[in-house]
Amino acid sequence: MLTDTILEDDRWEEADLETLAETAAVAALSHLGMVPQDYEIAVLGCDDARIAVLNAEFRDKPTPTNVLSWPAWDLAAEDDGAAPEPAPEGDETMPEALGDIAISYDTCLAEAEAAGKPLADHVTHLVVHGVLHLLGYDHIRDNDATLMEGIETKILGKMGISDPYRE
Template identity: 70%
Template sequence: MRDAPDTPAMLTDTLIEDDRWRGITLESLAEVAARATLAHLAFDPDHFEIALLACDDARIAVLNADFRDKPVATNVLSWPAWDLSAEDDGETPEAPEEGSAEDPESLGDIAISWDTCAREAAEAGKPLSDHVSHLIVHGVLHLLGYDHIRDGDATLMEGHETAILGKMGIDDPYRDH
């Protein structure tokens, strides 16, 4: 159900399975990052919904095994509602069907693991909130058909990530600082 008309609707619907996520205001970080991603690509964030599962390494390893045949933990997984990927390497993916503020369209689901995210942030010497924001941006881009398997696609996706994070005041995650 959507909020009152004068209150912006939540783009992200977060389910927290691991209570460690509660210490970093994940719901707020996810909302800001997802909105920034859609706005950067000229989509109205109020016309979409994204489900986010905040879990641990054990849970994400099961999901990774079930959906990608990789029985190991990872930082973030995405399940797009549609295949919007570009046919040619480095081209912009198709645009998703937009819903409306009253009836938003689901872009898909994202899962993020506390253990891997916290470890990666510590190893890189980055604030956990910045790393999590980056991974949410990354996951939303996957929902929108962006990928990083082919070189041209990776360059396009990383360029968007860097620009979005820069607008959010977060350093380029692909450059050593």
């Protein structure tokens, strides 16, 4: 399996985060021409209290957020809108760790309900988003955001999920 999912909040079990994360991560890597079996990603399913602590510790923002990611490698492109550097290659016998993702049930549910979309679709989008961050994509600069959102939209479209940026 590409993802190793740890559930700190039991509500994620009912939402089937393990399957959603695996499916989303495989779709993201496959779309980018990567072999999913050659990589590993740790996914933490938590609540707002836990993600607020993580957000404060790592980003100096003591508030809940939907998803956080910690890439194993700094692959970001220097030029705004350029593709990131490729991730180091692993293989099936020695998969390469891409990094960690944490996702908060409370914030995800609130956002999904506010947007009138299924929780599974929103979670899938956020995992794809987190995986792209692990691969060096970002959305701070305008052209980087355009590139990242375009890739997210294509991945989600292949999965039958509507464009989250046009709703």
